[in-house]
Amino acid sequence: MVPPLRRLRRWLGTHPGTVAVLLALAALGLWIFGEVLDEVIEGETAMLDRRLLMALRNPGDPTDPLGPAWVEEMARDVTALGGVAVLAFVTLASAGLTWLQGRRATAGFILLSVGSGLALSSLAKALIDRPRPDLVPHGSHVYTASFPSGHSMMAAVTWLTLALILARGFPRKSLKLYVVSLAVVVTLAVGISRVYLGVHWPTDVLAGWAAGASWALACAALARALTQRGAIEPPANGASG
Numbered sequence: 001m002v003p004p005l006r007r008l009r010r011w012l013g014t015h016p017g018t019v020a021v022l023l024a025l026a027a028l029g030l031w032i033f034g035e036v037l038d039e040v041i042e043g044e045t046a047m048l049d050r051r052l053l054m055a056l057r058n059p060g061d062p063t064d065p066l067g068p069a070w071v072e073e074m075a076r077d078v079t080a081l082g083g084v085a086v087l088a089f090v091t092l093a094s095a096g097l098t099w100l101q102g103r104r105a106t107a108g109f110i111l112l113s114v115g116s117g118l119a120l121s122s123l124a125k126a127l128i129d130r131p132r133p134d135l136v137p138h139g140s141h142v143y144t145a146s147f148p149s150g151h152s153m154m155a156a157v158t159w160l161t162l163a164l165i166l167a168r169g170f171p172r173k174s175l176k177l178y179v180v181s182l183a184v185v186v187t188l189a190v191g192i193s194r195v196y197l198g199v200h201w202p203t204d205v206l207a208g209w210a211a212g213a214s215w216a217l218a219c220a221a222l223a224r225a226l227t228q229r230g231a232i233e234p235p236a237n238g239a240s241g
Contacts, residue, residue: 037147
């Protein structure tokens with residue numbers, strides 16, 4: 001067996017259960033991203049992208065998103081939850097919280113996980129360089145390429161990573177589920193808002209969700225394994241979940 005694969009099998013052998021499940025889900029997300037990318041490159045998604053994008057527009061006026069003006073304004077508020085400023089604030093605040101709890105290695109891990117995810121998102125955009133939708137006016141200012149959706153990917157990277165890591169400190173499973181569910185809802189809402197505002201194709205968002213979730217799950221698995229090895233601190237209340 002190839003040495004890296006042998007080391008991976010040995011590592012998984014010492015970290016069964018949850019770590020293996022998280023890594024399997026991360027691999028599934030990465031596979032979905034690859035499949036979407038392949039279909040986009042081949043042009044197979046063009047018709048579906050257009051239909052879904054136009055379905056969120058007034059049939060009589062494609063320049064007007066569905067719903068009254070306040071819905072469009074609310075969409076801008078929601079989309080900001082995947083913006084750099086908001087995500088940077090939330091990440092720094094969470095890292096600061098763990099730092100004050102005396103979990104300095106965990107704080108550093110949070111910063112590294114989210115920061116590296118942002119770098120990966122920017123790199124993917126630069127390499128793939130897909131044009132933005134041009135069928136409708138953009139309801140938000142954009143400066144980068146379209147694939148994958150940076151807001152969708154970074155919302156998943158940030159909110160899910162923080163939820164999966166910080167929720168481990170809660171004693172009850174219902175609390176853990178609640179926090180993770182909130183992160184999922186925010187991530188989904190950000191992605192939908194990007195299509196609603198006409199700044200992304202639906203497949204951009206799907207790929208962003210898949211890649212971001214994959215990164216968050218991998219980081220959560222690594223955090224759990226590092227905790228078991230004593231490389232980073234355990235949850236604040238000593239829980240192992």
